Amino acid sequence: MASPTPTPPNNRPDALTLEVVELIGEVVARFHEDYEEAAAEHTLTGAQARLLSLLCLEPLPMRRLAQRLKCEPSNVTGIVDRLEARGLVERQSDPADRRVKVAVATEEGRRVARSLRESLRFAREPLAGLSEGERVALRDALRGMLG
Amino acid sequence: MASPTPTPPNNRPDALTLEVVELIGEVVARFHEDYEEAAAEHTLTGAQARLLSLLCLEPLPMRRLAQRLKCEPSNVTGIVDRLEARGLVERQSDPADRRVKVAVATEEGRRVARSLRESLRFAREPLAGLSEGERVALRDALRGMLG
DNA sequence: TTCAGATGCTTCAGTAACTGAAACAACCAT
DNA sequence: ATGGTTGTTTCAGTTACTGAAGCATCTGAA
Numbered sequence: 001m002a003s004p005t006p007t008p009p010n011n012r013p014d015a016l017t018l019e020v021v022e023l024i025g026e027v028v029a030r031f032h033e034d035y036e037e038a039a040a041e042h043t044l045t046g047a048q049a050r051l052l053s054l055l056c057l058e059p060l061p062m063r064r065l066a067q068r069l070k071c072e073p074s075n076v077t078g079i080v081d082r083l084e085a086r087g088l089v090e091r092q093s094d095p096a097d098r099r100v101k102v103a104v105a106t107e108e109g110r111r112v113a114r115s116l117r118e119s120l121r122f123a124r125e126p127l128a129g130l131s132e133g134e135r136v137a138l139r140d141a142l143r144g145m146l147g
Numbered sequence: 148m149a150s151p152t153p154t155p156p157n158n159r160p161d162a163l164t165l166e167v168v169e170l171i172g173e174v175v176a177r178f179h180e181d182y183e184e185a186a187a188e189h190t191l192t193g194a195q196a197r198l199l200s201l202l203c204l205e206p207l208p209m210r211r212l213a214q215r216l217k218c219e220p221s222n223v224t225g226i227v228d229r230l231e232a233r234g235l236v237e238r239q240s241d242p243a244d245r246r247v248k249v250a251v252a253t254e255e256g257r258r259v260a261r262s263l264r265e266s267l268r269f270a271r272e273p274l275a276g277l278s279e280g281e282r283v284a285l286r287d288a289l290r291g292m293l294g
Numbered sequence: 295t296t297c298a299g300a301t302g303c304t305t306c307a308g309t310a311a312c313t314g315a316a317a318c319a320a321c322c323a324t
Numbered sequence: 325a326t327g328g329t330t331g332t333t334t335c336a337g338t339t340a341c342t343g344a345a346g347c348a349t350c351t352g353a354a
Contacts, residue, residue, distance in 0.1 A: 016282050017274050023289035024178060030293070031175045033217065047340060063302060070180065075341050077304055082339080099302045099349045126292040127164050134288050135163050141285035142170035145273040146177070194311060210331060222312050224333055229310080246320045246331045 038119045042112055049116055051079050052088060052105060056113035059104035061094065088112055185266045189259055196263055198226050199235060199252060203260035206251035208241065235259055 032046075039049035047069070054060060054068055062080065066073040080103050083089040088109035094100040105113065127135065179193075186196035194216070201207060201215055209227065213220040227250050230236040235256035241247040252260065274282065 016279070016286065020274060020282055020286050020289065023286060023293065024174065026293055027171065027289060028175045028178045031171060032179075045339065061302080062304095071340085072342055073303065074305080074343080078340075097302085097350070101303065127167060129294075130288060130291050132163070134284075134291060135167055137281075137284035138288035138292075139163065139167050139170060141277060141281050141288070142167065142174060144277050144281060145285075146170065146173055147276075192310065208331075209333095218311085219313055220332065221314080221334080225311075244321070244331085248332065 034120060038116055041119060042116055044112070044116070047079055048083055051076070051103075052083060052109055052113050053116070055089060055103055055105040056110050059092075059102050061100045061102050063100070065103060083109070181267060185263055188266060189263055191259070191263070194226055195230055198223070198250075199230060199256055199260050200263070202236060202250055202252040203257050206239075206249050208247045208249050210247070212250060230256070 035049070036046050039046050042049070044052065050069060051065060054065065060068070062073055062076050065076045065080070069076065080089055080091065084091060088106055090104050090106055091101045092104055094102050130138065182196070183193050186193050189196070191199065197216060198212060201212065207215070209220055209223050212223045212227070216223065227236055227238065231238060235253055237251050237253055238248045239251055241249050277285065
């Protein structure tokens with residue numbers, strides 16, 4: 001009766017796992033903090049920054065944006081509205097299907113997104129404290145977690 | 148001589164670093180998603196869940212809560228209001244300084260927080276896919292990043 | 295061809311998170 | 325006591341977000 005269930009992945013996290021979870025939480029918190037701060041430096045909210053970054057890679061219809069951001073389409077409308085009002089994003093209607101509006105980053109929008117990406121110091125500075133070997137180990141562990 | 152400068156933090160992120168940054172971004176996204184989902188299962192918002200988790204460790208005055216959550220005290224008022232309305236948190240005035248209100252988790256609040264913590268599957272499940280050695284390497288790399 | 299249903303976006307309540315200013319009470323040092 | 329500081333709340337205003345309509349457009353089948 002020492003171990004009732006046969007090592008289910010859900011029960012009894014060992015100390016090592018717990019510490020890693022704790023550390024990941026810390027990393028998440030700092031990353032977020034840094035991201036919001038970088039966004040604020042460009043007078044953007046976090047949501048606006050995320051959307052703009054997505055559009056910087058490729059134009060996307062509103063519906064896809066909602067899927068990427070994991071929120072309702074009606075929400076995307078507002079965020080795009082505000083970005084459009086500032087000239088960072090444009091709505092183009094898709095000639096192939098006139099229902100869909102494709103959001104596309106303007107030149108200015110792409111510039112802001114690039115600048116934003118560069119001011120994201122976190123995960124660059126702290127990573128610098130790691131040796132090459134440690135970075136490789138980190139990469140492999142993260143890959144393993146996500147795969 | 149092998150490394151002239153102790154790895155200048157600002158310039159020229161190499162491919163490895165970039166990939167790690169990318170992976171961390173992915174981990175952050177999944178962690179957040181999971182956290183919000185776990186919170187929603189308990190009819191809590193993310194902010195409420197974070198605050199309740201803090202209080203589960205120790206009672207805190209409003210001001211400290213604001214510092215921990217990195218937001219304005221006036222914001223904390225609202226979040227605690229809503230948690231208090233649901234009996235998960237209580238306000239007690241500090242006898243030593245009658246200005247300060249100490250927020251403390253109720254029994255029910257602690258129970259919810261515990262349950263929340265347990266339903267946080269992410270970073271436990273994917274971690275299970277890692278060998279002990281990999282987990283140690285991950286821990287050390289994360290420690291290095293945060294220290 | 296036409297029309298009923300599906301799909302994409304917006305609009306409209308309604309809630310929560312958040313900020314910054316202003317009000318208040320209680321503390322503290324002179 | 326008095327004046328300045330500090331902890332909390334209140335208030336107005338913005339954004340993010342959801343879910344239910346609503347409108348326009350597309351699509352498939354009769």
